[in-house]
Amino acid sequence: MEEKKRTSSESALHKKMKAVTDLKTLGEALYHQIEQGEFPWIKMPTRSIDNIYYSPELRQYILGERRVKRSARNIRHIRPFTQLVWTAFFAHQLSTQRKTSTLRDVYYSAQAYEMSFKDQSESDNVITDLETVIGLAREDFNVFPEERSAVFGDLTIEYTVPGYEGRRMNMTSHPDGLMIGPALTYSELVKTSADKVIAIEKGGLFTRFIEENVHKKFNALLVLTAGQAPRATRHFIRRLNKELELPVYILTDGDPWGMHIAMVIISGSANAAHLRGLATPDAKWSGVWATDIVDYKLPTDPLTEIDVKRLHELQRDPRYKAKLWQREIKTFMKIRKKAEQEAFSRYGLTYIVDEYLPAKLEETK
């Protein structure tokens, strides 16, 4: 594949610049309001359940028209409002100084400003508010979750982070894969020889695939989601799909939870309904399906009550309307069993690579 370095409208750098300006604009608006003798206020889309809709065009959840006014005049709003202003200030500092911070860092940093959050979930929530207000993901203003996902395969990137500007790196350079952290998120995708992406739920299988040379045999980039994919990883998968035009295949455990890991990569989550650029609507869930459990006679565990309850929820979820999903949900309910990715080991360690994977890639092409 020829070398192509692109700075699309979705590129990380562009969005970071926008974040800096938007945060400052927010500060100016609040400053002006106070100067006018007005209690500062902000209007933002409501993130409550009844304002979250599924958009068939975008193939992800979006927020509806309802907006809410948060005002410092309201005694119940003033604390989260102050926290929001502080977070905006803090994020702006991070961005202009080109530093990053984890969600946990934000929680602790607040204490230095006597802005204590009750717990991290409160600070996470305020960060989500800030995302909603300026319409950008927290990664765009340099706040990241703790990283645990990774990528491996023939992909060359160019760093943009301070001290590494212009330096290139190939994603095969470390046999454990490379962590999808802030530096990778902000890098430009330069070139790849791969023609597909395989996203894998579990670390064990990811390592197995590297050992078995899956990246070469199938000409693929391997991405470890490590359970529910973090937003930086979802964003990264989307870029591989959009910028490099690589099809994406997702392998998860054969249970309702694995199914939903795939779905969040494909259609996004309700929690991130205020954000765009995280979903990869064309990605495919390749397995393990409920019908695979039957067809491959995999060793199973019975579904628990919670599993079954989750299946009922998914059945009503608009993201699961397509035939394939409905069929798999029904099959799960019928067989009342689930299987892990490792279940294929019953047919030998390489069976999943030699037999199952090629078949499924073909089936879900």
Place this chain on the structure above:
Amino acid sequence: MTSQAFEEISPADFFYRNRDIAGFTNPSRAIFASIRELVENSLDAAEIAMVPPDIYVRVTYSDGDPDSNVYKLRVEDNGSGITSRHIPSAFGQALFGSKYKLKQSRGTFGLGGTMAVLYGQITTHKPAYIVSSTGSTKVYKYRIMIDIQRNKPIILERKVLINKEQWHGTIVEFSLEGDYFRAMPKILEYLKQTAVVNPYANVAFIDPKGRFYKFTRVTTMMPSPPKETLPHPYGVDVETVKRLIQMTSHRNMLDFMRTHFHRISEKIAHSFLEFTGIAQTKNPKKLGPQEIVKLVQMMKRYEEFRPPSATCLSPLGEELLKAGILKELKPEFTAVCQRRPATYAGHPFIVETAIAYGGDIPRKGDFILYRFANRIPLLYDEASDVTFRVVKTMNWRRYKVSQDMPIAVLVHICSTKIPYKTVGKEFIADRPEVKREILNGIREVARKLQRFLSKREHVEREKRRLSVFSKYLPKIARFSTKLAGKETEPNIERLLESVNTVGGKEKNI
């Protein structure tokens, strides 16, 4: 046939044999009851003299021996004093007293002093020492014992001194067996509660260890003394009517009814006699036993008698009750209520209620009850008292009040005849008329408490509001200034002021 020996016993002998009736059950109750009886006599005596009571109580080890269970009790007052010739009988003869009249008074057995002295004598066999003067030129000193079988005082010594200072009052001192340290909590509680309903009294108490307790008056205003009253026709029995007939000088029924009964006008006497069918001109002394019984029955049935008036009662009044509560219980808030006079079975009564909240009132997981009858604290058998039941069955949530709040409920009932349930006189019976008054009285003070609490809650809320705004607004100003890249922070004073004037009207901070 066996022969039985019959003997007559004197009143003193009767109470000697049945001392439980008067509350002298055991050494601990005995010392408590002795103090209580004498203090109440003293309070009554001061009220008769119309002077604010100064009462001094001292308990010492008899012969100074701390291991002995014999104590010497001394009570001094500045009351009316007792006339010389009555002194021996007042303390040496059971059922001799000044309280067998139809008006409100603290005790009614007329036992108090005598019983205490009697108990002292039977446990220690020592004489009692009494000093008294009515403020005349002389002071009388007596040393007496009681001839229990004959119910007569024995005068061992009598001295007459010159009263230069025109002192009036009574001093009683005698020895008795007791258990002071077991009785101590009750004694202190009794004195404290006495101070609540006698805020115009000074009471000083020295216990055997020399500890000094002082309850100081906060006012010299005293409730107006009760007036003596005639019996109300609803409240009399055959015996009372017979006695009245015996002593009357009237020769016809109309005058008899008019003169000897409470609130019977000529018109009502007229119509009542018509109702009974007894001729107005009939000589009451000519009424036969059956006619007297019939007369009393008719009195109960006749519905036109006017209710008894409350002039014979001496309630404390809202102002004094409030003063007493504030001084002894030191609450954050108190509300008092005096109900209008009511009657049960021909006896007038008035209920006074109060509620006290916060301050020194402890949280006990339940309300603290203070019960009073004719200004006497009732300390025993709380759970049997009508007040206890009223408080228990009330729906307190209506008043935004819960059991775990620091709340004391006080009920004072005064009457010419307190409806005690037992001779022990420690708790009040469940008379529906009385119960209703207590309930309504408590409801009224509970409503006042509710108003206070919600008002305070409002003020607190406003204070919290303002503190929230003054905590966060400066930060919003600071961070948005930095975020906007400006040099100076915008002025937030205007915003804070607007919060204060809109929200904080109640309190000037």
